[in-house]
Amino acid sequence: MDDTSYVGMHYRSEDFNEERPNRYTIIRAQFDKWFSRKVRDAGVVLLCETTVKELLRDTHGKVIGVKTDRDGGTALADVVILGEGVNGLVGQRSGLRSELKPDSVALAVKEMHFLPREVIESRFNLKGNEGVVIEAMGTITAGMTGTGFLYTNQESISVGIGCIVSDFAENGTTPYGLLEAFKNHPSIKPLLANSECKEYAAHLIPEGGYKSIPELFGDGWIVVGDAGQFVNAVHREGSNLAMTTGRIAGETVVWLKRRREELSKANLAEYKRRLDETFVMKDLKKYRKIPEFLHSNKHVFGLYPRLVSAAAQTWFRVDGADKLTKEKEILRSFRKGRSLPGLIGDAFKLARSWR
Amino acid sequence: MTGMVETGVLGAKVEEKLFQNRYLVDAGRPHIKVRPHDTPSKALRSLTYTCPAGCYSLNDKGQVEITVDGCFECGTCRVLTAKTGEIEWEYPRGGYGVLFKFG
């Protein structure tokens, strides 16, 4: 995207209308409510509105429970599975991992815009339970490493934008200013017309990838989800990684308990072994160099989208100029924006990081 | 794009956005505090624009102040000032703070 245009790639496929769709958009507050009922029905004791403050350890340093912010607030446990989210204060303050780095975590802001279902269906050409996801990059992030996004729900549209935290600090742009600009981009604005915004939210996303993954297990503890940096920034996946890590942590603990094994560091290493066999670790490993590449190659977010957009305009504009001249002009604009070695170098580095 | 932001069309009022949200304010127990200071570091000053809820502002003495009522508990401010240690950051007591309707 540049300020006035966008160049897009679309993919729509009837093949995705499977009996069990492979991707969903969910509204977390509603999902969590549904899910907590499910786990309760399965016999889980669920404590809400209680903040865990720190881990309890025995004299050998083994984790034996948690301390909460309620009176009389200690709860003992055989194992503590830390699914405490991106900020991960408990683990951090208990010395399991270090504080997040401003350059490897993104701040995303998002709004929920409500529209009648029929309007969303006709506006996005949807039928049944289909949905649309739009990911956008370009001048909308004002030179920062980040992307804009929009996705449809049944009666609402989620729209937001996220950039690396250190970029926000250097750039001086407010997150909400950036979001307003994105919403007002000529290619986004009509999609939101006449909608009513019902919530504005912000969240951090761990984007450090494979290299930022902290210690994942120890004597009496396991880390899952965002707290373990389980986010695939390239494919914008996070929830599925969180769910998978959580499931495998649970299965590992059940497996050990059935065998009457201790929940020691040596035995909990099984969690990591199992995780290594899943897409979670394999994908994160594959893209381990990408975060660095994107962070040190901001052209990807500013210059290239601008160049591609300009090229597309030159290509499509019917103005009497001959095609060969147009092709030369496009090439020239790329060369002017970035030196030939620079262009080749970027392509090479991207290819290497992608491998 | 910076040009667009400066045009003012998009001088978004964050207060109006926060008005859509739902909070249970734990009156008298702010979960984030700015430590007393004379001159804020660059990192601390940056919170006046990086905070997505616009919780931070400069007072007339040039010090950074916080009003936590609109906070999302996202952690941006803590991450940015981790090195300088200028703020104290806790989650609100369980049940208080932002209550996402949709999330």
Add this chain to the structure above:
Amino acid sequence: MHIVVCMKQVPDSAQIRVHPVTNTIMRQGVPTISNPYDLFALEEAMRWRDRFGGEVTVLTMGPPMAEDSLRKALTFGADRAVLLTDRFFAGSDTLATSFALAGALAKIEQEFGKPLMIFTGKQTIDGDTAQVGPGIAKRLGLNQLTYVARIVDLAPEEGHITVERRAEGGVQVLSTRLPVLITMLEGVNEIRRGSLDDAFRAARAKIVTWNAADAGITDLTKCGLRGSPTIVKKVFAPPPRAEKAYQVATTDLSMEALAETVMDEIFKRQTSLEGDLMRFSAG
């Protein structure tokens, strides 16, 4: 001492918006909460339980999801929760609601002992009628103390209670005999935060769930829509008032002068008001 608190799960009315174009009330995505006024009643009930010993039972009528607010009440420290839920109760107005709750309260007395006090909030934030509490008292033949600001004295053994009741023009001090139904005013206490034990107990608790038959309610013609003479003709957002706010400029900032200026302004705009007030104060 057994105390029952009647609570209601209501839509968080602060989240209900009026559509700017159609002027209709938009309820989608509005979360439900425990009626805030009921929490003052619950806290008051628990304080007296803590003082004299005994149990607090919370009772609510509503759909199965009303269980959420009951579990929350248990987390705050209530001892037992009863959910009265049945499709026959759907569409109840205040008359039918008080009928059903009175039935459930009779059953609670049978099952868990006679309550000496029954509390409700002064009203709910969705209906704002303040009728259900008195309706229950009437049906159960209880003394009722409404809009109670403070319980001055309670003597369970002797069976009497003295309260301060906020009334127009002042505070009434009322004494009566137990058992009694009390509707509590807001702001008179602050709901406690339960301990971790409370939270665990609430999470594990089995909520007593009764349908009409379980509660011994047999006359279904007095329940739900059939038992509700109230007819809602239209739900609408009140139109914005035509009168505008005026700014009154003045230089003298003393309190008397400000009062004078404002009164003058009001009398200028409401011409008959001054005369009415004169007559009223003279009579």
